Amino acid sequence: MNTSQLLARLGTVCPWWRDPSGWQYQDPDLRAVQATRLSYEPKPLENLELGGLYILRGPRRVGKSVELKRAILGLLEAGVSPRRIIHFPCDELNAEDLSQLVTAARTVATASEAEPRYWFLDEITATGGKWWTTVKWLRDNNPGFQQDCVVLTGSSMRGLDEAVKALAGRRGPASDSERLLLPMGFRQFWRATARLAQTPDEKLRVNAWEFREPICREAIGQVVPWLDDLILQWEAFLSVGGYPRAVSDFLRTSEVQPDFTNALWDVISGEALRRARDFTPAKAQLLLGLLAGSLTQSLNLASLGAQLGTTSSTARERVEDLFAAFTCWPCYPMSPRGYPDHAAPLGTHPKCYFTDPLLARLACQRDPDNIPCPEPSALSEQQFGLTLLRQRENLQPGSYSQFASVMYARTSSKEVDFTGPWMKKVAFESKYVDSGWKRETRTLRALTDRGVILTRSVLDLEGDVWAVPVSVAAWLLDPPPPTS
Numbered sequence: 001m002n003t004s005q006l007l008a009r010l011g012t013v014c015p016w017w018r019d020p021s022g023w024q025y026q027d028p029d030l031r032a033v034q035a036t037r038l039s040y041e042p043k044p045l046e047n048l049e050l051g052g053l054y055i056l057r058g059p060r061r062v063g064k065s066v067e068l069k070r071a072i073l074g075l076l077e078a079g080v081s082p083r084r085i086i087h088f089p090c091d092e093l094n095a096e097d098l099s100q101l102v103t104a105a106r107t108v109a110t111a112s113e114a115e116p117r118y119w120f121l122d123e124i125t126a127t128g129g130k131w132w133t134t135v136k137w138l139r140d141n142n143p144g145f146q147q148d149c150v151v152l153t154g155s156s157m158r159g160l161d162e163a164v165k166a167l168a169g170r171r172g173p174a175s176d177s178e179r180l181l182l183p184m185g186f187r188q189f190w191r192a193t194a195r196l197a198q199t200p201d202e203k204l205r206v207n208a209w210e211f212r213e214p215i216c217r218e219a220i221g222q223v224v225p226w227l228d229d230l231i232l233q234w235e236a237f238l239s240v241g242g243y244p245r246a247v248s249d250f251l252r253t254s255e256v257q258p259d260f261t262n263a264l265w266d267v268i269s270g271e272a273l274r275r276a277r278d279f280t281p282a283k284a285q286l287l288l289g290l291l292a293g294s295l296t297q298s299l300n301l302a303s304l305g306a307q308l309g310t311t312s313s314t315a316r317e318r319v320e321d322l323f324a325a326f327t328c329w330p331c332y333p334m335s336p337r338g339y340p341d342h343a344a345p346l347g348t349h350p351k352c353y354f355t356d357p358l359l360a361r362l363a364c365q366r367d368p369d370n371i372p373c374p375e376p377s378a379l380s381e382q383q384f385g386l387t388l389l390r391q392r393e394n395l396q397p398g399s400y401s402q403f404a405s406v407m408y409a410r411t412s413s414k415e416v417d418f419t420g421p422w423m424k425k426v427a428f429e430s431k432y433v434d435s436g437w438k439r440e441t442r443t444l445r446a447l448t449d450r451g452v453i454l455t456r457s458v459l460d461l462e463g464d465v466w467a468v469p470v471s472v473a474a475w476l477l478d479p480p481p482p483t484s
Contacts, residue, residue, distance in 0.1 A: 001092070001093065001097050001100070001101075002100075003100060003103075003104045003108075006097070006100060006101050006104045006105075007104055007108060007109055009088070009092070010086070010088065010104075010105060010109050011109075013087050013088055013089060014082075014085070014086060014087050015027065016072065016076060016082045016085060017082050017083060020076055020082040024069070024073055027069055029065050029066045029069050030066065030069050030070075030073075032066075033066055033244075036244075036248040036251070036252070037248065037251045037252060038192055038244060038247055038248040038251060039191070039192055040184060040188060040191075040192050040244055040247070041070065042063070042067065042181060042184070042188070043067070043070075044056055044058075044064075044067055044179045044180070044181045045067055045068065045070075045071040045151060045179065047175065047176075048071065048118070048149050048151065049149060049172070049173050049174060049175070050116045050118075050147065050148070050149045051116070051146070051147055051148070051149065051172035051173050051174075052149050052150070052171060052172045052173050052174030052175075052177065053135075053139065053149075053150045053152070053167060053170060053171040053172060053174055053177060054149075054150070054151045054152065054171075054174055054177050054178075054179060055152045055153075055154070055163070055167075055177065055178055055179065056068075056151065056152070056153045056154075056179040056180070056181060057125075057153070057154050057155070057156075057157065057178075057179070057180055057181070057326070057401075058155065058180055058181035058182055058326060059155060059182070059183070059267075059325065059326035059327065059355060059356075060155045060267040060271065060325075061243055061245065061260075061263060061264060061267060062181050062182065062183055062243060062244070062326075063181065063244045064122075064153045064155070064181055065122060065153075066244075067181065068087070068120050068122060068151070068153060071120070071151070072085055072087065072118075072120060075118060080118065081113060081115070083109075083110045083112060083113045084110065084113050084115060084116070084117050084118060085117070085118045085120070086105050086109075086110065086117055086118065086119050086120065087120040087121075087122065088101060088105075088120075088121055088122065089122045089123060090121050090122060090123050090124040090126065090127045090131070091122075091123040091126035091127065093127050093128075094127060094128035094129055095127055095128060095129030095130055095131045095133070095134050096129070096134070097127075098121075098127065098131060098134040098135065098138070099134055099137070099138060102119075102138055102142065102145055105117075106142075106144055106145070116144070116147040116148045116149065117144075117148045117149070118148065118149045118151070119148055119149065119150045119151060120151045120153075121150070121151065121152050121153070122153050123153060123154055123155060124152045124153065124154050125154025125155060125156040125157075125158065125159070126154070126155070126156070130159065130162065131159075131163075132159065132162060132163035132166040132167060133166060135150070135152070135166075135167065135170075136166045136167060136170060139167070139170040140170070146172075155271075155325065155326065156324050156325055157323070157324045157325075157326070157401050158324045160401055164398075176397045177397075178397045178398040179397070180393050180397070180400055182242070182326070182355060182386070182390065183241055183242030183243050183355060183356045184242035184243075184244065184247065185242065185386075185387060185390050185474075185478040185479070186233075186234065186237055186383070186387060186471070186474040186475055186478050187474075187475055187478035187479070187480065188242070188478070189233070189236075189237045189240075189242055189247065190230075190233050190475065192247055192251075193233065193236065193240075193247065193250065193251060194229065194233055196226075196229065199226070200222060200223045200226055200475070201222060202480045203480060204219055204222060204223070204476065204480075205219075205476065205477075205478075205479065205480060206219050206476040206477060207391070207395075207477075208388055208391060208392075208420075208422070208423045208426055208477060209422065209423050209424040209426050211426045211428075211450070211452050211466070211468075211473075212426060212450045212452070212466060216476070217461055219476055220459070220461065220468065220472060220476070223472055223475060223476070224459070224472075227457075227459070227469065227472065230469065230471035230472055230475060231456065231457055231469060231471050233471065234380070234469075234470060234471035234474065235376070236250070237357070237383065238357050238376055238379045238380060238383060239357065240256060240357070240358075241256075241356040241357040241358040241359075242356055243260070243264075243356060243358060245260050246260060246358055256358065261358060261362060261365055264358060264359065264362060265362055265366065267325075268284065268288070268322075268325070268327055268359075268362070269281050269284045269285075271325065272321055272322055272324075272325035272327050273318060273321050273322075279318060283308055283309075283310075285363050285366055285367065285371075286307070286308060286363075287304075287308060287315075287318055287319075288359075288362055288363035289363035289364065289367070289371035290304060290307055290308070291319075291322075291328065291352050291354070292354070292360045292361065292362075292363055292364065292371075292373070292374050293371075293372065293374070294352070295351070295352070295353055295354075295360065295374055295378040295379070295381065295382055296351065296378050296381055296417075297351065298333070298349040298350065298351050299319065299349055299350055299351070299352050300349070301315050301316050301319075304319075319352060322352075323403075326355055327354065327355060327359055328352050328353060328354050328355065328359075329352075329353055329354075329355055329385075329386070329389065329400075329403065330350035330351070330352055330353075330403050331350055331351040331352075331353060331385060331406060331407060331408055331418070332348055332350045332403065332404070332407050332408075333348055333349065333350070333407060333408055333409070333410055334407035334408065334409050334419060334420065334421075350403075351408060353381075353382040353385055353386065354382060355386060357379050357382070357383065360374050360378075360379060360382065361373050361374065376432060377430070377431075377432035377433075380430060380432045380454070380456075380470050381417060381430035381432070381454075383474070384418070384428065384430060384454060384470050384473065384474055385406055385417070385418050387473075387474045387477050387478055388405075388406045388418055388420075388423075388428075388477065389405065389406050390477075390478065390479065391477050391478070391479065392405040392406065392420075392422060394479045395422075396422075404420075405420050405422060406418055406420050407419060407420050409427060409447055411443055411446040411447050412446065413443075413446075414443045414446075415443075416428075416429050416443060416444060416447050416448075416451075417429050417430045418430075419447070419448070424450075425448045425449070425450045426448070426450045426451075426452065427444060427447055427448045427450065427451050427452070428451075428452050428453075428454055428473070429443065429444055429451065429452070429453050429454065430454045430470065431453055431454065431455060432454070432455070432456045432470065433455055433456055433458070434455070434456050434457045434458060435458065437453050437455050437458055437467050438463075438467075440453055441453065441463070441464075441465040444465050445464070445465065449464065451464075451465040451466070452465070452466045452467075452468055452473070453465060453466065453467045453468070454468060454469075454470040454473055455467050455468065455469055455470065456469065456470065457469055459472070
């Protein structure tokens with residue numbers, strides 16, 4: 001884009017410049033949210049500071065643009081001059097356009113403003129080229145841009161390592177500069193859908209390493225009165241997932257509408273796998289079906305490639321594409337020393353989980369006669385692992401992208417589903433059953449003396465291995481929703 005085109009586009013994508021008090025009533029993102037019954041505000045862009053640089057990542061359709069608009073609305077309500085707030089969708093640009101955009105917006109479109117600006121550069125990871133080198137240059141060489149608050153959003157982790165290195169030391173006073181927005185967790189789903197007059201104490205929270213401790217026993221006791229409700233809500237969660245639009249559909253019609261699942265499919269086949277020119281929609285659907293059918297098993301790339309009619313290296317690339325797009329996440333095996341500081345190589349046979357139940361069932365829904373849907377037990381295991389990832393990310397921002405915090409462990413004969421160095425020997429084994437769980441205690445004992453079996457409904461805290469309903473454990477581990 002040339003300068004004239006950029007300035008014309010700015011006038012469209014920054015409607016608060018023209019109508020600071022009424023733009024939100026015409027904004028399509030905010031209007032769509034207002035039209036739903038969904039009460040959900042994750043607030044990933046709280047506490048922005050001038051001079052700070054923030055990166056908000058997450059999958060497509062998860063609500064990043066809505067949260068960006070809410071952050072802009074909050075700044076306006078706090079009295080920030082409309083012209084100090086600049087928004088631009090960067091999927092329309094290439095890396096070279098970014099510098100021109102900043103110059104045009106600062107020196108022409110907002111030249112009347114003397115104070116620092118707030119930049120909201122949406123979907124910057126879709127920008128062609130090495131966008132982070134341009135942002136680095138601007139932070140180093142443009143004094144005004146150094147003082148501005150810069151928010152970058154994206155739906156890909158591609159180039160993340162290079163971006164983190166390039167922007168090191170250029171994030172100013174930003175606290176928790178790396179932000180992540182995933183589909184809503186179980187506690188947020190509960191809050192949005194349960195509709196109960198009374199709920200467990202929202203302040204109640206247990207860290208993963210506190211399981212088997214007195215504080216955890218006490219917390220479990222406090223949520224026991226809601227046990228039946230938690231079990232039912234967990235099963236609804238496994239069916240609906242945590243995408244805001246899906247939950248809104250569930251509240252309105254009791255099921256997710258086909259147009260949204262079709263939109264998720266378009267995101268995967270048209271964006272997540274777009275690097276693979278010869279990877280047809282049929283192969284993409286087959287890939288999703290194969291991964292969904294092996295949720296609880298470690299990946300065999302040679303076998304996966306053969307089933308796809310391609311090489312193991314190509315299969316590996318496509319799986320990495322899904323990781324980069326937040327469609328799936330890998331759970332690596334933990335060595336005796338673990339991998340506390342970096343991600344294990346893909347060649348160590350990770351398990352591959354999806355980041356939402358809808359994604360795991362997508363292939364089945366498109367071809368139910370030939371592709372079976374994952375069992376609820378597999379989805380329960382997947383969602384609990386994601387709950388652990390979510391807690392770790394909340395405690396240590398940026399840890400999600402390292403894929404080194406939630407792992408599985410091998411004993412002499414079997415595997416234990418989830419553990420990690422930060423959990424301090426606590427390990428979780430998922431058995432979505434109402435009875436017969438004690439047969440699995442031997443596997444946990446072989447690994448640790450702090451084992452927890454995740455059941456469907458059994459609660460037993462008396463033995464040397466605890467049995468805890470997975471819904472209870474997930475509710476306690478999930479960070480409380482932000483206060484309104």
